[in-house]
Amino acid sequence: MTSIEPQALDPDAIDRAAALLRGRRTAVLTGAGISTDSGIPAYRGAGAPPRVSPMTIQTYLSDEAARRRYWMGGHLGYRRFASPDPNGGHRALAALEHNGDVTGVITQNVDGLHLRAGSRRVVELHGTMHRVRCLDCGQVFDRRAISAQIDELNPWIAVPENVVLNPDGDVTPESADGFVIPPCTVCGGMLKPEVVYFGEFVPTGRFRLSEALVHGSDALLVAGTSLTVNSGIRVIERARRRGMPLVIVNHEPTRADRWADAVVSGGTTPVLTGIARALGAL
Template sequence: MAAILTQGTHVEGIDSLVELIAGRRVAVLTGAGVSTDSGIPDYRGKGASKRTPMNISDFLSSPRSRQRYWAGAHVGWKHFSEAEPNQGHLALAAMEQAGIIEGVISQNVDGLHRRAGSAHVVDLHGSLDRVICLDCGQQFDRSGIETTLSSLNPWLDELRNIVLAPDGDVNVTDFDNVVIPQCTVCSGILKPDVVFFGEFVPLKIFGAAASLVKRADVLLIAGSSLAVNSGLRLLEQARRKRMPVIIVNRGETKGDKKATIKIENGTSDVLSELATKLGASNLYEDIE
């Protein structure tokens, strides 16, 4: 399949998308580029943190690594949790309500699709608003853990000039005295309910994502460079089914040569215009 690359204005590309999507069931895969207009940087764009994300083996084996992680995660959480859904999130929610798309598979951990009104969301890499105990499996709301972190480490809340990463982390260099909350049930190790570096996407979660693609007629990939294997596997599943694949992203992706259409532009603009042209404008305005 040859990709049609559209730069600058995207009207011609949008018309091609409308023709390809109209009357078909659409599954959507989103990446970090969908959330950049909400103030959350992507992994490669301007403002992205250059630090290495937390590796699960370090987190499990090293109390110091857990101190470093929770210090940065706590400092970043306030800014991360205050991010609001942007026009792209709202457009996807409106298209779902209009029956245009079947649902969203998100590689992001910010929860903005649900907050925008999307009902069928597969959080491929988890969500930062949940915390789990690795010992007993108890689940906690993130806000309660953050309150405890603030009471144990009030000085962290005074830090300024932070650089937020896509996963909500911040590089905090002074973390030797950070006190980490423990599970209130078994005193076990707490971890955000997200997939760290070195972890696999749970089979049940990937199965839900694969089922969504299987039921669809078109796969729309928005804001993802497809650098993560889970996203590429879903693209390959669509290709095996001979489904049209649409990619909307600023910059090159690993799936460009396999796309039916590639629009090189911002996701907010493209998804907003797509929602309007497909007749979801009334719902889109109601959600806003």
């Protein structure tokens, strides 16, 4: 296995990483680390905000107070992170796809930045924060429309003094006591952001799309994920069964480093940009 340290990101080192991908149709798996340069904090790793516990689907469905707190915190976060710009890492992958080097992107992210960067074939494993679905009738809504309803139903949250945050960035239970979650405008049912929560499975059809992308490729490039979530490991397992070369780009060690043919320790923006240049995509 070739290991490339951050300080070794010279043209020769980039070429060694790119050599494994050159001439191969490459599928890409990305995680939160690719979006940090766009101002979206990673959930894990160095620099990530401390978190008490994630929202599980069981808690979301059964605990109304937790659901209010989740929606209030999610609404405040969405207003902040709804429109960041794609960064150089996103753009490098889009360029590689347009150049014929990349077959598509499988992402664990819900921010939609790969699509905004110009990637055409994107499998959003964990869904998207830009849509909301009714759990009763299945109607899908644009998140911006739901956000407008939330602002109308909860005008008081526009006053900073009315919102108190925990150290993990979540709102306190007291702050969310009076928060009103809009119901489905079609049937009055419960709304949920169209993202996969802890305790939920990636929809079968969506994972099959990721499998099809891997099966139609000759190599796998992993960028910006520690692979803590099992959905990412499942993608790598599919690639390993096919004997595909594996290149990993991440700031920190991952669960799959021992299987990789090359590990590049560094930021996704400079590394992916360097790979794209070495392959003639930029």
